Structure formats: C-alpha cells, structure tokens
Amino acid sequence: MRADARQNYDHLLAVARDVVTEQGADASLRDIARRAGVGLGTLYRHFPTREALLEVLLRASLDELTQKAGELQTSSSPDEALASWFREAVAFAHRYRGVVALMAAAIADPGSALHASCVTVRSAGTRLLLRAQAEGMARADLDGADLFALIGALGWLGDQPSFAPRIDHLLGIIASAVLTKPASSDVKGERRRRIPP
Amino acid sequence: MRADARQNYDHLLAVARDVVTEQGADASLRDIARRAGVGLGTLYRHFPTREALLEVLLRASLDELTQKAGELQTSSSPDEALASWFREAVAFAHRYRGVVALMAAAIADPGSALHASCVTVRSAGTRLLLRAQAEGMARADLDGADLFALIGALGWLGDQPSFAPRIDHLLGIIASAVLTKPASSDVKGERRRRIPP
DNA sequence: ACCTGAACACCGTTCAAGT
C-alpha cells in the first residue's frame, strides 16, 4: 500500500466515523468523500461497498463484544453473564444509528462484508445462551438467532427518538422474558450435577 | 372536488397501494406518479407528504384495529384480549414494509399526517393494557407507549427477511413478558373485588 | 381548479483519463 493511499484510507475512515455518527449508517458516501477532500472514486476504491466501510468502523467494537462474551463465560454466573452481555450488545447496536438494519441483512447474506462479524457476534451470544439454558436459567425455546434478533429489535427501538428514552426499561422487560425465574439450582427436586458426585 | 381530480386521486391511491406493497413505505413517489400516468405535481397536490399518502392507505386497517380493541374489551378476558389485540397490531405493522419507522416518528410529531392515527391506536392499546393490569394479568411497570414500542419492534423484526421466519415465536416471547403469569384471580390472598359483595 | 413537467439540488455507482 502506497504512502498516499494509506493516508487517504486513514483520513477517509476518520471522517466516515464523524459523518456516520451524525447521519447514521445510511450517511451520504459522497459527503464523506467530499469532507475528506478526496475524489469519490478513491472512497470506492478503498471501500467497495457501504458494508465494507462500516465493517472497518465497527470491527473494534465488535471484537470487544466478542471478547466480553468470553470473559463473562467464566467470570459470572450464567444468568448474569447472559444479562450483562445482552445489555452490552444492545449498547453496541446503538453505536451508530441504522446499523442494526444492515446487520440484519448481513447475517443472511454471506456475500456481505459484515457477514463474518455478525456471525461471530451471534456465536458469542449463542454460547452464553446455551450455558444459561443448561442451568435452566434461560428460556429453552430460544436460539442464538432469536437472541440476535432481540438485540436488533432493541437496537432499532433505540434508534427511534420517540422510543429511545424508554430503552433501558424495554430492555429490562425483554431480558426478563429471556431469563427464566432465578431457578436457584437444586430447588426443584432433580439436581443438575453441577459438581459430579 | 372536480370529477377529473377525484379520478386522479382514486387512481393514484390504487397504484400507490401496489407500489408500496412492492417497495415498502419508502417507495419512490416518482414511480407512483409515473405508473399512475399522472404528473408528479398532481401527486403532491393530493398528498403533500409521504405521510399524508400513507395515512389514507392505512386508515382502513387502523380503524379496524381500533374497533377490534373495543370489541375485545368486552368479549374476552383481559389477558386474552390484550394478547390477541397485540398479535393483531403486529400483523398490521406488517401490512407494508417500513411503515413502523414512519409511525414511530409520527407519534412524536404532532405535525405529521399520521400522528392522530398513531395516537388513536396507542390509546386503544392502552385501554386493553390498563384493564389487564387492573386484574394483575399484565406487568404493572408498562404503559401504553411501551406497548406501542413493542409492537413497533416486532413490526421491524418482521420487516427483516432474516428475522421474519421467527416472528411468531418472538411475538410469543415478548407477549409472555407483557402478560404476567395466569394470576388466576383470588389466589394470592387479597381479592380484587371483581364482583362487589 | 386542476394538471404538467422542467428545474434544482441531491443521491449511488462506474469508469475513462490522468499522475
């Protein structure tokens, strides 16, 4: 990568971060190139699609989210881990307005530049969900795709100015549907062999 | 209203119904005028905003939804009434792709042509919610705005091809968060005086 | 009263021409 190309790439990314913060995921690509003082073709050379640009913008946050899931896997109880990761995932979905719609499309389109990232996040959530389910702490009739969908739904709610103020409350309500009662272990009769005899 | 105007109005509406069904609520207005064989200005004369057009397109369904709420108010038990109206409302939100986002914006904007319709629907839902809450059959920490938001969220989920197949399932999950346990009356000790002594 | 379509200011995307 030539030095001038590298510089354009970096500057484009910095400007894109600002513009997408202001205008959302469907921001004008023309505007980004313009503000970066770069030809429109240069933007398309570095980021052939909108998804490719957003993938780079989101990568760091997505990695954090995946890493967080790994940490919670061992540091917290299954229900707390799932609950706080869920909260974190919804917060991520708020990073840029309109990003959830792109992610919803990307998860079903292997050709999207965002596909891999979305699958990774969904997998991270699935692992937390499975652990909670194994302990009877999460609804059994739910899979990773459902969890991903609910994160998306809450992300969308947060994107709507009329609903955003209630988003924490709505998150609590939906979380309560995912997490089953405390189900404090070994109380319903049949032990679950948390420590083998 | 002159005869030719009336005819344009009606034809425009019929064409709009088709185009919005195909392309969603953000369909091209130009395309609608074109397919209707009418000048672009004619469309704007009859429907000064996109919301005005959709308001007419949705009015019948919205009225049905409000009426249905009234019927359920007396025909069903509070929890069943709320559950089945909720289902109906989500189905409505599916009528045209992308309509929920417009409604979310409209409910916060008194200037929108869709504002009144949205408020009416929200009120209808609020009444069903309050009745269920009075009987302890719905979560107490929920108001009509929250219910409206949840309907919107499910509508959005249904708009995403990747989530649409699971929409009935997700609806059940969210509905279970709104409806509290059966709470079969008079079981928790304090009666609620359903029939005055 | 009502209709028309050009005009304006925007898009996304591509690609020949330049350095």
Add this chain to the structure above:
DNA sequence: ACCTGAACACCGTTCAAGT
C-alpha cells in the same frame, strides 16, 4: 498504483406555465 471527477440513472420537492 493510485487518484480524479464527469457521466449516468436515479431521487424528493417546488413552481411557473398551461388548460
């Protein structure tokens, strides 16, 4: 290798000119 911007095909919205 990389950059540029004109070109093309679209938008939404307005409004002078027509009937």
